[in-house]
Amino acid sequence: MKTLLLLLLFSTISLCLGQSSPDPVRDIDGDLVRSGTDYYILPVFRGMGGGLTLAPTRNESCPLDVVQEPQEVDNGLPLTFTPIDPKKGVIRESTDLNIIFSASSICIQSNVWNLQYVHKMKTLLFLLFSTLISLSFGQESPDPVRDIEGNLVRSGTDYYILPVFRGRGGGLTLASTRNESCPLDVVQEGFELELGLPLTFTPVNPKKGVIRESTDLNIIFSASTTCIQSNVWNLEEYEGQLIVSAHGVSGNPGRETISNWFKIAKYENDYKLVFCPTVCNFCKPVCGDLGIKIAENGSRRLAISVVPFKIQFRKA
Secondary structure, eight states: OHHHHHHHHHHHHHHHHHOOOOOBOBOTTSOBOBTTOOBOOOOSSTTSOOOEEEEOOSSSSOSOEEEEOSSTTOOOOOEEEEESSTTOOBOBTTOOEEEEEOSOOSSOOOOBOOOOOSOHHHHHHHHHHHHHOOOGGGSOOOOBOBOTTSOBOBTTOOEEEEESSTTSOOOEEEEOOSSSSOSOEEEEOSSTTOOOOOEEEEESSTTOOBOBTTOOEEEEEOSOOSSOOOOBOEEEEETTEEEEESOOOOSOOSGGGGGGOBEEEEETTEEEEEEOOOSOSSOOOOOEEEEEEEOTTSOEEEEEOSSOOOEEEEEO
16 A cells, blocks of 8 residues: 555656646747736737726726726836746746736825726626737737848838839939929939938837837938928828828827828738828728829829839848
8 A cells, every 4th residue: 555655646746747837928029028027918909999007997086996098009007927936037827926017106005906896797897808808918929020131120220211123213212293392202213223311210119129010100211301391201192192201290199190100011022111000099091002103203202002112121
């Protein structure tokens, strides 16, 4: 009997030692989610509100409860995760943890999440919401954009936008295409050897350093011009065409700035520029690819077109 018990004990110990750890949780950049590091919890589905934050939801101003921001562009409040074993640095799936908002609030409370009974219906709604929301760190992020050297295209770094096909003009620049000298519009250089003007990309979340495919961004020429204009790309109507000019506003995503947001999308093995902003939940902008259209003065305007302008990026 003792021998049998001893064998069973060794079998149990072997099973425990051989048990694999739960998979680690990863953020939208594919990095491990770690204890004590600030994160935002964001919805996966676009147009259904923003991140999680604190707000009063009862008949009194305190305590504050966990709610979702109504606007998609609002990230909510940063928070940290603390596993049941605080010595563990990596957060793992299906393991117990505390969730704690990092920000201070107007109420005297710990900001540590807890579940409590307020009203039967509210509790049910909270549980349903919890099952529907997917954490941002579990969402697969879009592929990064790469330059002609294969390096990541980064926010705030100067690049030239060049055509893929040879012998069809050069890079993108600014020029007068109307009956007046200003404003200057975005055009393609007439000669292949001309690189155009350097420009930078700023994503809708300016804290993101890497530019990713099919995400909203501002495009801004880095050079000064003879016209008093911002050099921020914007889409506008002129003589029956939707053309790209450069007197928009950087940042402040929403209805008022919707014409200033563009995207870089994969096009076969290269890229194209797209106007189809998603910075406004209830707006319905005209979407389309950007291509080259010839103006009356012969300039090669960048405009909405059925034929996309196939491009590549070269670091300035």
